[in-house]
Amino acid sequence: MDIIEKRLLTTNWFTELRNKICQEFEKIEQEYATANPIKFSYKKWTRPGGGGGEMGMMKGKVFEKVGVNISTVHGEFSEEAQKKIPGCENNPNFWASGISLVAHMHSPLVPAIHLNTRFINTTKNWFGGGTDLNPAIEDKDDIEKFHQTLKVCCDKYNLAYYPKYKKWCDEYFFIKHRNVSRGAGGIFYDYLDSGSFTNDFAFTQDVGKSFLQIYPELIRKHMHRKYSEADKHEQLIKRGLYAEFNLLYDRGTKFGLMTEGNVEAILMSLPPLAKWS
Amino acid sequence: MDIIEKRLLTTNWFTELRNKICQEFEKIEQEYATANPIKFSYKKWTRPGGGGGEMGMMKGKVFEKVGVNISTVHGEFSEEAQKKIPGCENNPNFWASGISLVAHMHSPLVPAIHLNTRFINTTKNWFGGGTDLNPAIEDKDDIEKFHQTLKVCCDKYNLAYYPKYKKWCDEYFFIKHRNVSRGAGGIFYDYLDSGSFTNDFAFTQDVGKSFLQIYPELIRKHMHRKYSEADKHEQLIKRGLYAEFNLLYDRGTKFGLMTEGNVEAILMSLPPLAKWS
Numbered sequence: 001m002d003i004i005e006k007r008l009l010t011t012n013w014f015t016e017l018r019n020k021i022c023q024e025f026e027k028i029e030q031e032y033a034t035a036n037p038i039k040f041s042y043k044k045w046t047r048p049g050g051g052g053g054e055m056g057m058m059k060g061k062v063f064e065k066v067g068v069n070i071s072t073v074h075g076e077f078s079e080e081a082q083k084k085i086p087g088c089e090n091n092p093n094f095w096a097s098g099i100s101l102v103a104h105m106h107s108p109l110v111p112a113i114h115l116n117t118r119f120i121n122t123t124k125n126w127f128g129g130g131t132d133l134n135p136a137i138e139d140k141d142d143i144e145k146f147h148q149t150l151k152v153c154c155d156k157y158n159l160a161y162y163p164k165y166k167k168w169c170d171e172y173f174f175i176k177h178r179n180v181s182r183g184a185g186g187i188f189y190d191y192l193d194s195g196s197f198t199n200d201f202a203f204t205q206d207v208g209k210s211f212l213q214i215y216p217e218l219i220r221k222h223m224h225r226k227y228s229e230a231d232k233h234e235q236l237i238k239r240g241l242y243a244e245f246n247l248l249y250d251r252g253t254k255f256g257l258m259t260e261g262n263v264e265a266i267l268m269s270l271p272p273l274a275k276w277s
Numbered sequence: 278m279d280i281i282e283k284r285l286l287t288t289n290w291f292t293e294l295r296n297k298i299c300q301e302f303e304k305i306e307q308e309y310a311t312a313n314p315i316k317f318s319y320k321k322w323t324r325p326g327g328g329g330g331e332m333g334m335m336k337g338k339v340f341e342k343v344g345v346n347i348s349t350v351h352g353e354f355s356e357e358a359q360k361k362i363p364g365c366e367n368n369p370n371f372w373a374s375g376i377s378l379v380a381h382m383h384s385p386l387v388p389a390i391h392l393n394t395r396f397i398n399t400t401k402n403w404f405g406g407g408t409d410l411n412p413a414i415e416d417k418d419d420i421e422k423f424h425q426t427l428k429v430c431c432d433k434y435n436l437a438y439y440p441k442y443k444k445w446c447d448e449y450f451f452i453k454h455r456n457v458s459r460g461a462g463g464i465f466y467d468y469l470d471s472g473s474f475t476n477d478f479a480f481t482q483d484v485g486k487s488f489l490q491i492y493p494e495l496i497r498k499h500m501h502r503k504y505s506e507a508d509k510h511e512q513l514i515k516r517g518l519y520a521e522f523n524l525l526y527d528r529g530t531k532f533g534l535m536t537e538g539n540v541e542a543i544l545m546s547l548p549p550l551a552k553w554s
Binding site: 236240243247248257263266267270274275276277 | 549
């Protein structure tokens with residue numbers, strides 16, 4: 001399979017996954033309040049250096065703010081970026097496609113979530129991504145089920161994946177200066193090139209499917225439950241930490257701003273409302 | 278005058294200024310609501326590598342959240358920091374003392390503000406600092422008066438200061454990726470060593486005095502005015518930008534985290550509540 005075909009397959013998948021997710025999220029909004037159900041609105045953007053993407057955003061009654069973005073960009077890395085990204089030491093050309101999602105929910109009992117998967121080409125080609133749960137009020141069963149779903153997904157491909165990617169996630173989403181985790185973990189992987197594009201792509205697709213299997217279930221489980229003002233306060237404080245992490249540490253944010261991606265799309269991850277004590 | 282005496286004079290001044298500011302802010306709270314006036318609470322901290330500081334924080338009826346911090350720290354810079362800070366290429370020792378203040382107000386009609394002045398010693402010694410106004414709803418007269426006060430302060434020392442430091446402020450507080458300014462400007466100066474410690478210290482003291490002259494006046498002018506929900510929304514969006522700037526770009530934040538300063542004190546600048554659309 002040549003690289004052009006791989007690019008076509010992956011971009012098609014990211015679009016398909018986006019469509020499935022947005023459809024499911026709209027369905028949840030409709031279940032919650034059948035009158036005037038809210039839909040995603042979409043906005044296309046192009047990148048001056050090459051490529052572009054589409055932002056999807058919904059502000060509903062269950063989803064306080066959810067952004068689902070797909071993008072396929074290409075061009076030349078800046079010298080600064082060249083030093084940091086594998087396979088472009090002597091060749092600045094890159095191509096990247098992916099999906100990125102952040103959901104901030106009205107109810108503090110419904111966990112926030114982040115999903116991102118991508119296929120990147122320099123002189124090397126690799127997959128990366130992951131998903132992690134960000135509950136304000138932790139529910140042990142939710143967290144266990146979330147991790148279990150990801151374990152099943154990983155174990156199909158390689159028994160080493162789950163422990164490795166879970167650990168990577170814990171390390172990546174750790175807010176060093178606060179000495180706390182951003183959330184309840186999940187998986188995080190990068191530079192995945194096992195030698196089989198077919199396997200790595202199937203795994204990346206499975207991460208998206210696992211997300212679709214578990215997250216809507218968690219939303220439906222909690223979305224009708226009553227919550228207190230103290231719960232909401234807790235959620236807003238957690239969101240402050242979330243914003244702090246994304247602006248201070250997140251590689252996706254830095255990669256996006258560094259490659260002159262669409263600022264609105266990159267910063268869509270920021271919470272609709274957040275508190276710092 | 279030897280360096281020990283200079284250090285004593287500057288740290289004493291930063292403490293004196295802190296006391297004057299906190300006293301004035303408490304007075305404003307008392308004027309606004311005479312019953313149960315709110316006071317600052319103080320918290321001392323020590324830095325493992327040497328020195329420490331004191332945080333002052335008040336959550337009142339006029340001030341939604343105001344932090345006034347003083348600190349005097351010393352030790353050795355990390356190799357990373359050594360490359361970035363003048364005068365320590367071949368000697369990692371540093372000493373730094375300063376005051377830092379951020380006020381986020383309940384009323385969106387009262388501008389938020391930031392003040393910071395500092396005296397830093399490596400193998401070189403210099404003053405730095407500034408103050409800038411961050412209104413949610415811009416009032417032309419406020420902004421003019423604020424800039425005028427700073428101009429009078431600067432002009433006493435050097436006619437080149439005001440245009441230079443105003444420009445530096447505009448450039449420094451510009452949020453590149455959004456293509457907007459964080460606020461309505463003010464002055465920003467750094468590496469100030471005119472050859473006369475006496476003059477530079479007097480100027481730095483005058484920046485603090487000018488702050489005390491103008492900001493309480495602006496608060497009193499607006500604090501009793503009625504505002505709309507739309508005004509409050511505008512303020513929360515501006516605060517999102519404020520947090521974005523501080524976490525992505527602010528040198529003080531980076532310097533603090535890099536030198537293992539007190540995280541609570543460093544991030545006290547973050548707004549009590551903020552919105553991202």
